[in-house]
Amino acid sequence: YAEESVASPENPKPMPQPLRGEIIFEGVDFAYEPGKPVLSGIDVRIEAGQSVGLVGQSGAGKSTFVNLILRLYDPVQGRILLDGFDLRELDLNELRQQIAYVPQMPLLFNASVADNIRIGKPDASDEAVREAARQANAIEFVQSLPQGLDTVLSERGNSLSGGQRQRIAIARAFLKDAPILVLDEATSALDNQSDRFSQEALTRLAKDQTTLIIAHRLNSLESVERRLYFEKGRIAGDGSHQSLLQESSGYRKLVNADGDEGQSA
Numbered sequence: 001y002a003e004e005s006v007a008s009p010e011n012p013k014p015m016p017q018p019l020r021g022e023i024i025f026e027g028v029d030f031a032y033e034p035g036k037p038v039l040s041g042i043d044v045r046i047e048a049g050q051s052v053g054l055v056g057q058s059g060a061g062k063s064t065f066v067n068l069i070l071r072l073y074d075p076v077q078g079r080i081l082l083d084g085f086d087l088r089e090l091d092l093n094e095l096r097q098q099i100a101y102v103p104q105m106p107l108l109f110n111a112s113v114a115d116n117i118r119i120g121k122p123d124a125s126d127e128a129v130r131e132a133a134r135q136a137n138a139i140e141f142v143q144s145l146p147q148g149l150d151t152v153l154s155e156r157g158n159s160l161s162g163g164q165r166q167r168i169a170i171a172r173a174f175l176k177d178a179p180i181l182v183l184d185e186a187t188s189a190l191d192n193q194s195d196r197f198s199q200e201a202l203t204r205l206a207k208d209q210t211t212l213i214i215a216h217r218l219n220s221l222e223s224v225e226r227r228l229y230f231e232k233g234r235i236a237g238d239g240s241h242q243s244l245l246q247e248s249s250g251y252r253k254l255v256n257a258d259g260d261e262g263q264s265a
Contacts, residue, residue: 005073005074006071006072006073006074006088006092007092008090008091008092008093009088009089009090009091012089012090012091012094013085013089013090015090015091015094015095015098016082016083016084016085018179019082019083019098019179019180020048020049020083020179021048021049021082021083021098021179021180021209021210022045022046022047022048022081022082022083022084022210023045023046023069023080023081023082023180023210024044024045024046024080024081025042025043025044025045025065025068025078025080026043026078026079026080026081027041027042027043027077027078027079028041028042028043028068028075028077028078028079028080029041029042029075029076029077029078030064030068030073030075030076030077031076032073037233038061038064038233039061039064039065039068039233039234040233040234041234042065042078042234042235043235044228044235044238046210046212047210048083048179048210049208049209049210050210050211050226051206051210051211051213051223051224051225051226052211052212052213052224052226052227052228053213053215053221053224053226053227053228054066054212054213054214054215054227054228054230055215055218055221055227055228055229055230055251055254056229056230056231056236056254057231057254060230060231060232060233061230061232061233061234062214062215062230063184063214065228065230066182066184066212066214068080069087069099069180069182069212070096070099070101070182071087071088071092071095071096074087074088082095082098097120097176097178098178098179098180099178099180099181099182100120100172100173100176100177100178100180100181100182100209101173101181101182101184102166102169102170102172102173102181102182102183102184102202103169103184104184104185104216106157106165106166106168106169107156108153108156108157108160108165108168109153109155110152110153110154110155111152111153112147112149112150112151112152112153113133113142113145113148113149113150113151113153113168114126114129114149114150116153116157116168116172117129117132117133117149117168117171117172117175118172118175119172120172120173120175120176120178121175121176121177124175126149128175129149129171129175130149131174132171132172132174132175133149133167133168133171135171135174135201135204135205136167136168136170136171136173136174136201136205137167137170137197137198137200137201138164138167138168138170138171138201141164141167163197163198166198167197167198167201170198170201170202170205173205174201174205178209179209179210180209180210180211180212181205181206181209181210181211181212182211182212182214183202183206183211183212183213183214184214185213185214185215185216185217185220199220203223218241218254218255221241225240226238226239226240227239227240227241227244229244229248229250229251229254231250236248236250236251237250237251
């Protein structure tokens, strides 16, 4: 396990309370290796409470953009502001407490369903856990397990279907109730019925938060007005689906090719 390459500052600024969730990238460049830029010249403002889809071919920089918001890495150039504060000025743990992340392949632990849901909020009550499971469209299948919420899952949750694992991850995000929500195409691996259950829950979850959705299939963005189109590490388009279709030949190509299996970028 690599040591964290980023650290909290010695005297972190207090986290704005309550956090609104406005995110601004100012002249951000980033490379994993010197001389091989992954993101270049990123200037973008995401308003508090806005839902934004991140689209583009595999390797275009979508996941890296999100990794910088989670502060897994720092920009090589430029800065990222959260409610006006440079991320590097904030306490790392406090920052990540403000973000709920639902990955493509959720990681489940050899623990009860309830404890798996509590990961982001260990002191949550049983009632809060049950409510989060209900909101995530998970309560029905959970109640059918041998001990309901107390059922201990096998390592990685192998006894559950992909859709069930996904809904436990969504329940975690409901329980954490963070002002910023990141969805890494949370339904790309699901069959249609699981997809519908999860999609419904995600729409409910994203209602009041600043939400970023890394899209590998464009149909997962039907309810999202604004899209950032990434091409070779730059934002090559910013607008609605219709405006991007008119303005960007690269985006049009992506839409026409959609249906191929997309991978994370």
